[in-house]
Amino acid sequence: MSQISPTHPIRLSDIESWDFETDIAVIGFGGAGGSAAIEAADQGASVIIFDVAAASGGSTALSSAEIYMGGGGGTRIHKATGYEDSTENLFAYLKACQGEIGDEEKIRLYAEGSLDHFNWIVSLGVPYKDSEYPGKAIVAMTDDCLLYTGNEKAWPFNQIAKPVPRGHNLEIEGDNGGPLFMDIVTKNVESRGVQIEYNARALRLIADEDGAVHGFVVRIDNQERNVRASKGVILCTGGFSMNQDMWQHYSPEVAKRAHPIGNPFDDGAGIRMGQGAGASTLHMNQSFVTIPFYPPPSHTFGILVNSQGQRFLNEDVYHARIAVSNIRQLETGEKVYLIIGEKHWKQPNMLGGEVAAAADNIEELAAEIGLPVGNLSHTFNYYNENAAKGEDPLFHKQADWMEPIEPTLAAVDITPGEHGIYVGFTLGGLETRPSGEVLTMDGDIIPGLYAAGRATCGMPRNAEGYASGMSVGDVTFFGRLAGRNAAKR
Amino acid sequence: MSQISPTHPIRLSDIESWDFETDIAVIGFGGAGGSAAIEAADQGASVIIFDVAAASGGSTALSSAEIYMGGGGGTRIHKATGYEDSTENLFAYLKACQGEIGDEEKIRLYAEGSLDHFNWIVSLGVPYKDSEYPGKAIVAMTDDCLLYTGNEKAWPFNQIAKPVPRGHNLEIEGDNGGPLFMDIVTKNVESRGVQIEYNARALRLIADEDGAVHGFVVRIDNQERNVRASKGVILCTGGFSMNQDMWQHYSPEVAKRAHPIGNPFDDGAGIRMGQGAGASTLHMNQSFVTIPFYPPPSHTFGILVNSQGQRFLNEDVYHARIAVSNIRQLETGEKVYLIIGEKHWKQPNMLGGEVAAAADNIEELAAEIGLPVGNLSHTFNYYNENAAKGEDPLFHKQADWMEPIEPTLAAVDITPGEHGIYVGFTLGGLETRPSGEVLTMDGDIIPGLYAAGRATCGMPRNAEGYASGMSVGDVTFFGRLAGRNAAKR
Numbered sequence: 001m002s003q004i005s006p007t008h009p010i011r012l013s014d015i016e017s018w019d020f021e022t023d024i025a026v027i028g029f030g031g032a033g034g035s036a037a038i039e040a041a042d043q044g045a046s047v048i049i050f051d052v053a054a055a056s057g058g059s060t061a062l063s064s065a066e067i068y069m070g071g072g073g074g075t076r077i078h079k080a081t082g083y084e085d086s087t088e089n090l091f092a093y094l095k096a097c098q099g100e101i102g103d104e105e106k107i108r109l110y111a112e113g114s115l116d117h118f119n120w121i122v123s124l125g126v127p128y129k130d131s132e133y134p135g136k137a138i139v140a141m142t143d144d145c146l147l148y149t150g151n152e153k154a155w156p157f158n159q160i161a162k163p164v165p166r167g168h169n170l171e172i173e174g175d176n177g178g179p180l181f182m183d184i185v186t187k188n189v190e191s192r193g194v195q196i197e198y199n200a201r202a203l204r205l206i207a208d209e210d211g212a213v214h215g216f217v218v219r220i221d222n223q224e225r226n227v228r229a230s231k232g233v234i235l236c237t238g239g240f241s242m243n244q245d246m247w248q249h250y251s252p253e254v255a256k257r258a259h260p261i262g263n264p265f266d267d268g269a270g271i272r273m274g275q276g277a278g279a280s281t282l283h284m285n286q287s288f289v290t291i292p293f294y295p296p297p298s299h300t301f302g303i304l305v306n307s308q309g310q311r312f313l314n315e316d317v318y319h320a321r322i323a324v325s326n327i328r329q330l331e332t333g334e335k336v337y338l339i340i341g342e343k344h345w346k347q348p349n350m351l352g353g354e355v356a357a358a359a360d361n362i363e364e365l366a367a368e369i370g371l372p373v374g375n376l377s378h379t380f381n382y383y384n385e386n387a388a389k390g391e392d393p394l395f396h397k398q399a400d401w402m403e404p405i406e407p408t409l410a411a412v413d414i415t416p417g418e419h420g421i422y423v424g425f426t427l428g429g430l431e432t433r434p435s436g437e438v439l440t441m442d443g444d445i446i447p448g449l450y451a452a453g454r455a456t457c458g459m460p461r462n463a464e465g466y467a468s469g470m471s472v473g474d475v476t477f478f479g480r481l482a483g484r485n486a487a488k489r
Numbered sequence: 490m491s492q493i494s495p496t497h498p499i500r501l502s503d504i505e506s507w508d509f510e511t512d513i514a515v516i517g518f519g520g521a522g523g524s525a526a527i528e529a530a531d532q533g534a535s536v537i538i539f540d541v542a543a544a545s546g547g548s549t550a551l552s553s554a555e556i557y558m559g560g561g562g563g564t565r566i567h568k569a570t571g572y573e574d575s576t577e578n579l580f581a582y583l584k585a586c587q588g589e590i591g592d593e594e595k596i597r598l599y600a601e602g603s604l605d606h607f608n609w610i611v612s613l614g615v616p617y618k619d620s621e622y623p624g625k626a627i628v629a630m631t632d633d634c635l636l637y638t639g640n641e642k643a644w645p646f647n648q649i650a651k652p653v654p655r656g657h658n659l660e661i662e663g664d665n666g667g668p669l670f671m672d673i674v675t676k677n678v679e680s681r682g683v684q685i686e687y688n689a690r691a692l693r694l695i696a697d698e699d700g701a702v703h704g705f706v707v708r709i710d711n712q713e714r715n716v717r718a719s720k721g722v723i724l725c726t727g728g729f730s731m732n733q734d735m736w737q738h739y740s741p742e743v744a745k746r747a748h749p750i751g752n753p754f755d756d757g758a759g760i761r762m763g764q765g766a767g768a769s770t771l772h773m774n775q776s777f778v779t780i781p782f783y784p785p786p787s788h789t790f791g792i793l794v795n796s797q798g799q800r801f802l803n804e805d806v807y808h809a810r811i812a813v814s815n816i817r818q819l820e821t822g823e824k825v826y827l828i829i830g831e832k833h834w835k836q837p838n839m840l841g842g843e844v845a846a847a848a849d850n851i852e853e854l855a856a857e858i859g860l861p862v863g864n865l866s867h868t869f870n871y872y873n874e875n876a877a878k879g880e881d882p883l884f885h886k887q888a889d890w891m892e893p894i895e896p897t898l899a900a901v902d903i904t905p906g907e908h909g910i911y912v913g914f915t916l917g918g919l920e921t922r923p924s925g926e927v928l929t930m931d932g933d934i935i936p937g938l939y940a941a942g943r944a945t946c947g948m949p950r951n952a953e954g955y956a957s958g959m960s961v962g963d964v965t966f967f968g969r970l971a972g973r974n975a976a977k978r
Contacts, residue, residue, distance in 0.1 A: 007929045008700045008767055100741040209698070211497045250771075252589040272930045278497055278765055281930075282739075285774050308883040310799050313821060328817070331953070332802060332884065372882040374874075378867045385863075393861040394797040395821065440496045441761045441770075464820070 007276025009207035012214050019225035022048045022195070024486050025215065026234045027202045027270060030058015030263075031065075031472055032453025033236035034185035035479030036436075036486075038124070041192035043487035045231060049189065050200040050218055052265050056186040057179070059238055059262040059425070059454070060472055064139045065181035066149060067476065068469030070166040072115035076122070077145045077168060080130035085164040087111050093152065093161035097465025101283055106459045109434045110477055117477050118168070124188050126181060127171040136297035138319060138468065140169040150467020154317045155396035157465075167469040181472075202269065205233065205277045205449070213277055213448035232450050232486035234436065236479060237270025238262065239426035239454035241287070247426060253327055254287035254463075257417040258424035262454075270455040271429050277449060280431040280441040282457035288471070289327065289424035289463050290320040291414065292350035299349070300401040302340030302412075303383055307333025309366060309376030311383065314395035320466045323424075327416045336420075337369060338412040339380065341405040345412070352421035353412035360407045369411045380405065427463070429456045436482025450486045452479040496765025498696035501703050508714035511537045511684070513975050514704065515723045516691045516759060519547015519752075520554075520961055521942025522725030523674035524968030525925075525975075527613070530681035532976035534720060538678065539689040539707055541754050545675040546668070548727055548751040548914070548943070549961055553628045554670035555638060556965065557958030559655040561604035565611070566634045566657060569619035574653040576600050582641065582650035586954025590772055595948045598923045599966055606966050607657070613677050615670060616660040625786035627808060627957065629658040639956020643806040644885035646954075656958040670961075691758065694722065694766045694938070702766055702937035721939050721975035723925065725968060726759025727751065728915035728943035730776070736915060742816055743776035743952075746906035747913035751943075759944040760918050766938060769920040769930040771946035777960070778816065778913035778952050779809040780903065781839035788838070789890040791829030791901075792872055796822025798855065798865030800872065803884035809955045812913075816905045825909075826858060827901040828869065830894040834901070841910035842901035849896045858900045869894065916952070918945045925971025939975045941968040 024040040026033045029051035037049045051058075069075055071090035074083055091111035095102055122128065133144035140147050149167030151157040170177040189196065197220060206215040206226065215228040227233075240246045241260035246268045248255040260266070275281055293299055293315075300316050306329040313325045326336045338353060339362075357368035366376040383405070386392055390399035414420035429451075431439045436450040452458075453475035460470035512534035515522045523545065526538045540547075558564055560579035563572055580600035584591055611617065622633035629636050638656030640646040659666035678685065686709060695704045695715065704717040716722075729735045730749035735757045737744040749755070764770055782788055782804075789805050795818040802814045815825045827842060828851075846857035855865040872894070875881055879888035903909035918940075920928045925939040941947075942964035949959035 007931045007933070011698050013698075100745065209500050209502075256589065275769065275930045276767055278767075280764065281770065283774065285772065308800075310883075311797075325821075332814075374871055375883060378871065382863055382867065394799075394864060441764045442496045444496070 006204055007272045009205040009277045010217055012206055012208040015206055015226050017226065018228040020048055020227040022046045022229055023231040024234065024483070025050065025227050025229035026236055027216070028058060028236035028238060028453070029056040029196070030236065030238060030453065030475065031060030031182070031185065032475035032479035033058065034182065034189050035476040036234045036236055036452055036483030037189045037194050038192060039480040039483030040487040041194050043484055045487035048195040048197060048227070050197045050202060052199070052201045053263070054198050057182045057263070059266060060475065061178045061182035062263055063178045063472055064169065064175055064468065065177035065472050066167040066169050066469035067121065068149065068166050068467055068473040069114045069118045069168055070164055071111050075115060075118045075168065077128055077130055081132040081146055083164055085166070089161050089164065090114060093157065094459070096157055096160045097150065097467065098460070098462050099465060101462055103459065106434050110459050110474070113477065120480070121476070125184050128168055129171040132165065133169065136300070137295055138292055139175045141174055143171045143173050145169050145171065149469050151318045151321060151465065153398060155314050167467065202273065205273050207277050211278050211446060213446060231489045232448050234482050234486055235270040235274055235430065235451040235455045236453045237455045238266040239429060240266060240268030240271060241425040242266040243268045250284035250428065251287045251426065254289045254424050257327060258289045258422040260425060261423045262425050266425065266454070270451065274430045274438055274449065274451060278440050278446055279438045279449065282428060282431040283461050284428035286427040286461050287424045287463060288320060288427055288466055289323045289422055291323045291326070291420050291422050293319045293322050296346040296349060298344040298346055299338065299340065301344040301403055302338045302405065305337050305339055305376060305379060307335045307371065309371040309379050311379055311394060314392060314397035316397050316401045318467060320463045323422055324463045326414065330416065334415070335413065336415045338414055339365070339405065340410055340412065342408045342410065343406065345410050350421060351412070351414060352419060353414040354419045355410050356413040357411045359409055362409060365409050365411050426454065427457065427461045429454060432456045434478065434481060435485040436478060437485065450482040452482040495693055496761045498694040498766045499706055501695055501697040504695055504715050506715065507717040509537055509716040511535045511718055512720040513723065513972070514539065514716050514718035515725055516705070517547060517725035517727060517942070518545040518685065519725065519727060519942065519964065520549030520671070520674065521964035521968035522547065523671065523678050524965040525723045525725055525941055525972030526678045526683045527681060528969040528972030529976040530683050532973055534976035537684040537686060537716070539686045539691060541688070541690045542752070543687050546671045546752070548755060549964065550667045550671040551752055552667045552961055553658065553664055553957065554666035554961050555656040555658050555958035556610065557638065557655050557956055557962040558603045558607045558657055559653055560600050564604060564607040564657065566617055566619055570621040570635055572653055574655070578650050578653065579603060582646065583948070585646055585649045586639065586956065587951050588954060590951055592948065595923050599948050599963070602966065609969070610965070614673050617657055618660040621654065622658060625789070626784055627781055628664045630663055632660045632662050634658050634660065638958050640807045640810060640954065642887060644803050656956065691762065694762050696766050700767050700935060702935060720978045721937050723971050723975055724759040724763055724919065724940040724944045725942045726944045727755040728918065729755060729757025729760060730914040731755040732757045739773035739917065740776045740915065743778045743913050746816060747778045747911040749914060750912045751914050755914065755943070759940065763919045763927055763938065763940060767929050767935055768927045768938065771917060771920040772950050773917035775916040775950050776913045776952060777809060777916055777955055778812045778911055780812045780815070780909050780911050782808045782811050785835040785838060787833040787835055788827065788829065790833040790892055791827045791894065794826050794828055794865060794868060796824045796860065798860040798868050800868055800883060803881060803886035805886050805890045807956060809952045812911055813952045815903065819905065823904070824902065825904045827903055828854070828894065829899055829901065831897045831899065832895065834899050839910060840901065840903060841908060842903040843908045844899050845902040846900045848898055851898060854898050854900050915943065916946065916950045918943060921945045923967065923970060924974040925967060926974065939971040941971040
């Protein structure tokens with residue numbers, strides 16, 4: 001090939017014939033691609049969906065497929081379980097979660113469209129039980145629906161928005177939501193007559209001299225074939241955490257300490273193709289990262305301390321916020337410990353921590369793990385004195401999770417990169433409008449190019465404010481928008 | 490124009506005539522562009538340099554033009570003042586400074602080439618006095634040369650590399666190094682017969698169908714003119730801190746709290762042109778940010794505390810490390826205070842802090858500023874007890890800067906975005922090889938396109954480890970490499 005790089009598009013004038021012709025070509029058949037295909041077909045467009053894998057699913061099928069939804073008074077499940085959620089409350093919460101890097105337009109659209117999105121998902125045949133999962137868990141292992149999956153009840157979020165559970169878990173026992181969800185999405189795609197090409201590796205986009213995208217080259221059966229998409233190509237190719245070089249290049253703090261989660265084809269191919277066609281990338285340094293701090297939820301009664309023997313957050317936050325904060329401690333120290341009493345330390349657990357020391361008092365414990373004794377003992381005693389009153393003057397941990405920590409004391413080493421099971425995936429990607437239109441660095445639209453899902457920098461882009469269900473929520477919500485908008489082009 | 494965006498290159502086949510023809514076209518006449526032009530001309534290439542301003546200088550002329558140099562035994566100034574610095578020691582220090590996002594290849598080249606770079610700068614006629622500026626200062630206001638300009642003597646850097654001062658200040662009184670440096674560089678460019686076009690705004694690159702760059706369109710006297718550069722175009726257009734939308738888009742944490750420093754044309758134009766031509770961008774979220782914590786250096790005897798009343802760093806670090814750390818405290822709190830005794834609080838100073846309270850003891854002070862009394866008083870007393878012994882068990886501040894803090898006590902509010910003079914500029918940009926060759930996201934070279942200076946993600950890319958002189962060091966060092974390599978193409 002004469003192109004300078006696989007990221008550089010093939011020129012349209014070099015294409016002699018087309019092997020596929022369609023209105024819409026979707027690349028990637030996970031949650032984003034499936035949703036885009038359904039919506040585009042429902043708009044009357046002809047659609048072909050291509051996936052490099054032998055089956056649909058993407059990383060959505062590997063997830064729990066909880067979806068983060070609410071607003072507008074609440075979903076059917078909210079109503080059945082006695083919760084009320086306003087659109088403004090949802091918006092306020094999401095905005096606080098994304099912080100200063102948030103995209104207010106995407107957040108606004110997501111909040112305003114969330115209830116409709118729930119109804120659409122239900123209309124596909126996705127089953128939700130009118131029930132609540134009451135415990136503190138990463139994943140509901142029952143077939144109950146509604147659970148708190150983020151920082152809703154934790155400071156400072158509880159000061160900004162009224163806490164409401166918004167994770168919607170599918171009506172299926174065990175952690176089996178993802179396969180069921182993608183099975184239902186796939187049937188919906190198939191029933192709409194969408195053509196599906198598996199084992200099809202998209203190689204590079206086809207663009208005209210002005211930069212507009214007209215299709216792409218795909219490898220099927222070891223042959224390169226040309227796909228013309230008269231209305232648009234939608235990149236739903238996922239993130240890049242499975243591309244270790246790429247992940248470490250852009251987001252080394254997380255990539256060097258976390259196991260990537262997702263499917264093996266989260267290799268950044270779509271991001272690179274889009275970028276080569278002139279697309280801007282955004283917040284490529286952002287990664288979701290987490291540690292299964294709970295279950296058991298009793299670990300929340302412990303305190304997390306850094307090398308200075310200082311606490312650094314309220315321990316009742318969502319597990320990803322813990323993981324991000326733990327990594328941040330390495331900027332001025334070497335260690336992160338969970339200090340916990342035997343009453344609350346439960347095994348087996350998923351933490352992957354190492355019990356570095358156990359002792360009858362905090363001074364001994366501090367000395368054993370080599371932390372500044374006077375400082376850790378102050379941290380511990382100050383915490384305990386206030387915990388006895390149900391107060392946390394430093395980080396405002398909820399009273400529900402506060403009890404004086406009593407011997408025997410353990411110091412559990414969960415230093416990122418050394419101990420603790422840290423996992424993650426990427427949150428940066430192509431810059432898009434909420435419509436799915438892909439943008440240049442000047443904010444102009446690249447005609448014919450759309451993207452959704454983790455190939456983009458989406459609504460959730462900040463692990464500090466992440467909640468389970470935000471990513472599948474985002475990929476399906478903005479996947480639909482991309483499909484609808486491309487079909488209307 | 491038919492192009493989709495100003496970032497999209499003009500197609501070569503659309504160019505009917507050339508207004509300028511040269512081997513090398515340099516865009517931007519600051520430190521990077523000047524150095525690139527000199528080296529390219531010395532390789533025998535014809536060179537034209539274009540600048541949007543009416544004169545040379547760029548942001549280098551607005552800086553102090555300290556240059557960070559050492560290694561190889563030490564520069565002439567090191568030897569005259571009794572310092573010794575090895576290349577490995579310089580490399581180890583720079584690597585620690587850049588942290589996990591550092592580019593080891595650029596750091597290695599910089600460390601190995603630093604002494605030669607010093608000699609080259611001297612050969613241009615840049616005067617350095619064989620003397621040391623002994624104090625702790627952001628800028629030497631005398632004509633003395635050598636000073637500590639970074640974190641060399643501060644933990645943890647002093648554990649990683651032997652402290653050596655490496656900031657080289659020009660032999661001129663006051664903070665006038667930048668204008669003198671650029672005056673000398675400009676004379677060197679002129680004396681080599683390089684053609685210079687001022688008031689010339691580069692608009693967009695010209696690329697062929699395969700993506701190779703052949704020139705660019707420039708606006709001079711309100712007319713668009715075509716520049717052909719047969720060997721290469723070198724983008725030396727600076728960063729993007731003067732483009733508020735762009736800075737806030739990529740680096741909101743800093744951009745929303747810091748005044749941009751640099752020249753008005755640091756608007757990201759070159760980064761956007763390069764990106765539109767297929768270039769990858771790197772670490773666009775990274776910004777240098779600082780607060781003039783000193784002079785007077787006596788502020789270093791104080792302690793910095795966050796909303797929890799906890800310290801978070803050794804206060805004897807470089808001022809930019811303080812600024813970055815202060816901003817980080819806002820993730821779990823609202824305030825940053827300097828707690829200092831009257832002996833060490835000096836006015837006038839440049840901090841821009843507000844004395845929020847003064848008191849005879851720490852409990853009163855804590856209550857007045859609304860910080861957790863029991864925690865701040867512990868922080869203060871623990872610090873003082875250890876300071877009396879010259880020790881800092883938490884952050885290892887050097888004994889030179891430790892004395893118990895004595896009444897009257899002041900709490901100086903330097904919360905970023907509220908009080909304190911925070912200033913900054915961007916460190917992310919086009920991705921380049923050390924040679925200056927601009928890269929696609931796949932790591933391939935875009936033929937004909939080079940970049941250097943703050944238009945690129947250079948050697949210094951992390952404010953936490955920044956030292957004064959790293960940026961002018963980087964722009965001149967890698968500017969030269971880009972000029973030399975383009976000329977040899």
